[in-house]
Every structure is written in C-alpha cells, then in structure tokens.
Amino acid sequence: MVDKHPAELRVAVLGTGLIGGSVLLRLRQQGFDVAGWDPDPRALSYARTHDIAFFEHLADAVADRDVVFLGGPLSTLPDTLAEVVKHTDPTCVITDVGSVKAPIARYTRENGWSHRFVPGHPMAGSEHSGLGSANPVLFNDAAWVLCTEPDTPLEPFRLLTALITTALQARVVPLEPSPHDAVVALSSHIPHLLAGSLAGSVARSQVRQGVLSLAAGSFRDGTRVAGTPSARTVDMLVHNREAITRSVTLVQRFLAELVDALERTDVAALTSAFEEGRGLRLALGDPTTRTITERFPVEGDPAAEFDFLVRLGAEGGHLTSCVVEDSTVVYTACRPTSPGG
C-alpha cells in the first residue's frame, strides 16, 4: 500500500466510457496525475484532440500508478483486471465501476487478488455513452458503493474512500457484494426492465403515434432509461441475472395484484396498495440522517471496523470522509435516524 496524501496519488482509468470517462475528467480537473486507456481508438483520438493524458497500450497507462479504476463492459473486467495485475506493483490498489459486484469479487478472491482489489459501483449515469458524454461533476453527491468482505485487509478500502469522498465528491456506501447486487436489482436493473417493457409495448401497439403525441411526464420518466444503448443494458442484466430474477417476481406479483383489483374495481385494495408505494417514494425524497464519527486503530483487529462499515451500509448510511491520522483511521458517516421507518 502506498503511503501518500490522496491528492498525490497517481491514477489510471481503463475503459473511458461515460463512467470511467467522468472519473478521468474529474481527477484531471482536480489536478491529479491521471492517465486514460480504452480499447476503442475513438476514445484515444477524442483524448488527443482534447489534450487528455491517454495511452495506446494498457501497460503504459498503468505503469507506476498507485490506483487503477476499471471501467468498460462487465464481461471485459476479468481479463482487463488480470492484465492490470500483471503490469502493476503489488502495492497498486485496483477498483472497478461495474454495476454487479458478486462475480468480480469471487473472481478476485479465487485469484488471490482481493487484498488489493476493492469492488466498486458509482450510482450515477445517464442514457448517454462514451468519453464525449463524460461529465466531471457526474458523481457530485452520488452514492458510490465500495465493497468490503470479511478477512480482507481494509487499507485499500480506506484509501479509495478518502479519494472518492474528496476528489470525486461522492458519498461512499460500504456493502458486501451480494447485498449490493440484491439492492441494485431493485434500484436499477428492474427499473430498466420496466422501462424497456413499457417502451417496447408501445412500439408494438396500434396507438403508437397517439402515445408519442400525448406522452406526458409519467411516460417520459417511465421510459427514460429505455434510451440506454441496449447492449449496455443487457450486459448489466445478464451479470446480475440471479438477483434480478429473484426480485422481479415481487414486482410482477405486485402489478398483477393491482390489475386484479382494478378488474374488480376494488377501490380500497387499489388505494391501499398505492399507499405502500407512495410511502416509499416520499421516504426517498426526505432522508433524515445524523452525522457520526468513528475511530479505529490502523493496525488493530479489522473485525470491528468491518462490522461498523457493513452495518452502516445495510442501514442506508454512508461515509462522507476517511482520514488516517497517525495510527488511527477516522470515518465520518451519515446514518439514517429511523433505519426501520
């Protein structure tokens, strides 16, 4: 592990699509020594014309770097990661920005790399893609999941938390890989299935033109992510297949329950079901949190620190900073005031 102030870290970003590209642009804007690489030659040519440090070969991009961010399609991550391991010192910390975490966590554990790899997932994005759509403020106030697991060293997690909360201005949500995948199935992947189903049904409908003409807010909002490049959506879904198929039945059953109540004109049942969803929606807009500070010895038993982190994430809390002072690591965190509420 490197022992540098976060601002002095030398960083590489591999796979500079919307997410990776936004990390690259942000760190560059913040004055970091940061270099990019992408297998798509259009990214290289865009970078060259915009004076962004970029390499043609992965090995050159990661040489002597302290931190490497891995972007790109989920299916490319294992091979790219193996390349990075080959071309970097063991002290180099690696993380990814993929939207599914259990498979990559399993892969790194099996390969003995989990002491230097931290699975990550920034909860930001848009239906656009590519370095040309990247946005240096994409992560401001966004949630950024960093995964922790029992029995893995916490130094890389602390380093990335410090970097992400300061330079990228995101809030770090610590979670274990499988709970993360269960959450994003509902918070992101199933919304893509619903948006695709709604837009696709209208595409097949006889009143297609009328719907396009009368589409108001509810239709525009409900289909926005159906504009995402399909290959990207499908790549994300197949990598989280198990968690999605487990949870989508909940949504299908809820919808069938609403349709059944509608067919019976059961106003009481409909109202009560919609009230459940409304409560959730209102809770989304109105989180009440309190700020706490927790200290752990840098070289102490990692179990207490690990427990604090995963409990914080599971309760819906997040970290706003991580500072190592002498032999103490100090976390500042926001915790919901009514976690069950």
Place this chain on the structure above:
Amino acid sequence: MVDKHPAELRVAVLGTGLIGGSVLLRLRQQGFDVAGWDPDPRALSYARTHDIAFFEHLADAVADRDVVFLGGPLSTLPDTLAEVVKHTDPTCVITDVGSVKAPIARYTRENGWSHRFVPGHPMAGSEHSGLGSANPVLFNDAAWVLCTEPDTPLEPFRLLTALITTALQARVVPLEPSPHDAVVALSSHIPHLLAGSLAGSVARSQVRQGVLSLAAGSFRDGTRVAGTPSARTVDMLVHNREAITRSVTLVQRFLAELVDALERTDVAALTSAFEEGRGLRLALGDPTTRTITERFPVEGDPAAEFDFLVRLGAEGGHLTSCVVEDSTVVYTACRPTSPGG
C-alpha cells in the same frame, strides 16, 4: 354560440385543483374575466387571500359565462356538469379536464348536451395537488386533447381550440373519445401502475433501506408518479378500467418475455427486445413535423372538417391555431412527416 374574440370570453373554472387551478391562474394572468369555484373551502380561502375571483356557490361562478372548464375528480364530473347546464345559457360552451373521455362523452350524448360540451384532457400535471400547487405556465407546449365525434357541431370545438392555443399556449390534439382512452392507458395510466408496483415492491422488500440509499436516476424516474396522491391515481384508473386492462397485458407479456430471455441468458433475444423500446424512446425525443394550413367553410358540411381533425390526431399531429375569418375557419397544424415511422 357566442360570437366574441377569444380574449373577450368570460370564463369559469370549477374544481380548482392542480389542473383547474392552473387554468384559472393562467387566464387571470392573461387578463381574462375568469372566476373559480371549488367544493373544498380551503380553495376559497386560498383564493381570497391571493385576490383571485372565486365564488362560494357554483351557480354564481357560472352565471353569464361564455366558457366553463370543469376540473375535479372524475367521479364528480357528471353531477357538476348537470349543475352547470342548469345554471347557464345554452350558448355557454363547457369542457372538462378529466383524464378519461369515453364515459363523459357518452353521458353528455345521452343527455342531449353534446352540442355544447367538448370533452378535453390537458396532458400536463405533477405529483402535487391543490390550488396552492397550481402553475400558470403548466400547459406551455403541452398537448391538450379536445374530443370530436361525428354528427356533433364543431363551433364549440373551434372556440376552445382558439382559446387553448392562444391563452393557454398548449397544442390541441383532436381525437375521438375511445382512441383517446386507449392512448392514455399506455401513455399515462399504465406508467402509474408500473411506478406503483416498483415502489410498492421495494416498500415490502428486505433491502428497502439499501434501495433508498442507492436509488439513482432510473429508480427516481421510474417511481416519480408513485408520489401522486393515491386517491387521485385510483380515481383515474377505475374510470379507464377497460382500456387499461386491455393494454396492460401487452406490458406484462413484454416483461415476462424479457424475464424469460434473462433466465435463459439469451443475449440476442434481450438485445432485440430492448432495441424495440429504444427505437420508440428515441422517436419520442425527436419528432419531425411540418406545418400545414387547412380551410373549411364555417357553415359547410362538417364531415370534411371532422375527418381532417381526427386523422390529424390519430397520426400524432396537433393544431397550433384556429381562426374564424369571415365565413372560413382556418386551422394551422403540425403533422409528423413520417406517421408510420
């Protein structure tokens, strides 16, 4: 029928929730002689403190008015309409702003009022409600459906089209009532069912807190209308029960098709299905239209004018103005350049 310039019309708005209230505030802002009425005493008291012309009794609000807009819950419209008919001259034109059109069109035809009642539906709104949330620019550039039917006089339709395109700055989409209801089932009502199902499923889920914490754009967009007051949503759904239950099976089947392909990791089938939805979504953001002008004799055979109007609406077009010059009615319209595309 009154023979006044649109700007000289005396207007009443009954039921001053979000939609009716926005009509009232807009016409007032434009200098119209406009009065409001609502059965909820809070609306009266809000209007009094904000210096908005408002009456305690419906009969006083509609006395000597040229045009009456009917807002409020769908289930109240028939009774309120009967009251308006009782207290107004036969020359007074009445329209409503309800989101379902076939039942009210049938009701007015059965009562012999369809020569002076035009079913209407502005495609605007938000999850908020009440006169306090009303917004005078809510309808700027929004679609506003006005229904026409064979064998009903077109004068009230022309008058309202002139008023809505000028004073309210909306684009008027002419449709027959049943096609309107089929369209809004897909463009508005089913999006409410999906948003309610997604939000409700998360409310029941064990990872509720995690989803609230990681909710990014796709979840926020996909659940926004789940924040709508449940009684309003349910009122809307039950009045369009038949059209919704006919179309929601399309969406349920599309979703089941996606889930099935996901379970089989059938990337080709998933990608192709998502491409259908993506095409529709991209068409939504990029309408290409051309402007046309159509003229009809004011006292001629209404069949040609009627045909022009309903064909325009079915193709996804809309009216941007309606002017009666001497004995000619002149419509300006936007028509999609590739109606089947």
